[in-house]
Amino acid sequence: MASNAPVGKPTDMSSPRLPKVAGIDSTVPAPPHTVAPLPGVPSAAPPSDAALPPGVLIQDRLASWVSDLTTLHELTERLIKTDSLDGALREMLGAGAALVGARRGMAVLEPADGLGPTSTIGLGLAHADLGTIETVPRGSGSYGRLLDGLPEADPPGAGLPEADPPGAGLPGNGPTAPRRPARVPEPIAIRDVRTEEGLDPRHREVAARLGYAASYALPLATEEAGRLGAAVWLYDEPAEPDERRRHLIGLYGRFATEHLARLLQVERARARVATVAEELLPSRLPRVPGVRLAVRHLTGPQGGGDWYDALPLSEGALGLAVGSVSGTGPSALAAMGRLRASLRAYAVMEGEDPVAVLSDLELLLRLTEPARSATALFAYAEPAQRRIVLAGAGHAPPLVVGDHRTEFVETSLSAPLGMLTCWEAPSVELSPAPGETVLLYTDGLLRRTGDATDRAFARLHAAASSVPRADRSDPGAVADHVLRTLLPGGLDPAVEGEDVVLLAARFE
Structure with missing residues (x-):
């Protein structure tokens, strides 16, 4: 339908710029739906034009890499100071919003082993808004597809070699290959909720009610930690992160997942100790x-x-x-x-x-x-x-x-x-x-x-x-x-x- 057709070309992603880094300044304006970077965190410079002389191009790339490393260092330093699951999820949501250029988002903690705890944290979303988003069928929502599409956690003993089949070790038979770690799904980007194929009508209705037009969902999972949950950031206009932003949020997401996995183990240990104490x-x-x-x-x-x-x-x-x-x-x-x-x-x-x-x-x-x-x-x-x-x-x-x-x-x-x-x-x-x-x-x-x-x-x-x-x-x-x-x-x-x-x- 004509009413569902996108208006103009979707805006490319770019975060607001801070003063020049190593003499490099961005020429790409920030779209109106992006948010300012986190206080004290420098913004990375985009790659320079290929028409620049080779020396300037190398300098530009080096400056961009240094800026990206500085950004990740600042964000991970803030994350590592959190000592609770809720605090870490909130910090991760805020940092992720700065990296992908979004204003709002939500994180769902839902460990694949089913042992809990589970929680849902919002950024710029009221409790009622989170409840509205949860009415979208999981198969249509991006974070739900990530949670349901990842294989369940391996049983005890995962990561160890499987038992050798009959004949293993005999001439002509090689050793048994170790168990493969769980596969980590790819992030899911919905560039325009109005035109994306395969979305449930309820998804479009909720997006229109809450006023978001696009989303980017990242799995909170690694091969070692398994699936812990998922995070999704919401855009006010049709958009999606560029390749550089995807790379940065991917690196940050892996670090955040490992940190969450450690906090999860601590939380479970505390719960077990409290249970034992109460039973005594x-x-x-x-x-x-x-x-x-x-x-x-x-x-x-x-x-x-x-x-x-x-x-x-x-x-x-x-x-x-x-x-x-x-x-x-x-x-x-x-x-x-x-x-x-x-x-x-x-x-x-x-x-x-x-x-x-x-x-x-x-x-x-x-x-x-x-x-x-x-x-x-x-x-x-x-x-x-x-x-x-x-x-x-x-x-x-x-x-x-x-x-x-x-x-x-x-x-x-x-x-x-x-x-x-x-x-x-x-x-x-x-x-x-x-x-x-x-x-x-x-x-x-x-x-x-x-x-x-x-x-x-x-x-x-x-x-x-x-x-x-x-x-x-x-x-x-x-x-x-x-x-x-x-x-x-x-x-x-x-x-x-x-x-x-x-x-x-x-x-x-």
């Missing part, structure tokens, strides 16, 4: 008459050894415990699991005597893991009588929060578990008033504040004192208020440090 802790808190419980557990990127427990005991009693094992990572998680399981056993046998429970735990830790130390606090509570008997080993004292008082429980000083050949410290007894909440916490809550110990204790006391009266009847609200006050920015998962455990018990 109680799946839910028990319901015991006379007391209401709430817990908040925040973990760092490597997973620490902070733990908590709430164990129903005989005759309506309740055992409450918090503790921390030295170290981080899988070994600390394993030690935490063993320590918590042992404490539960000792609590069932002699929970009425917290000192005996911790003494048994000290002996076990000293005999089984002499190189590791731990802190622990165990409380034997009788909610019906509002009576608590507790003892601690190198652990911070509990905090009682009520309408008429906010004060720390005076516990005896003791070294952590595993630090002394013979450990024993007397227990203390307290009687919470009706409506008071007892807070048990790990040292990570204090250390994450970044303050000295005495100032951290003062801030914790002030945070507990400032709990609104309307929230004091809910132990979860009390814990949330304390955490928001002490850690207003939350627990940054990218920052190394201790875990945070806050266990609140409100007595009726």
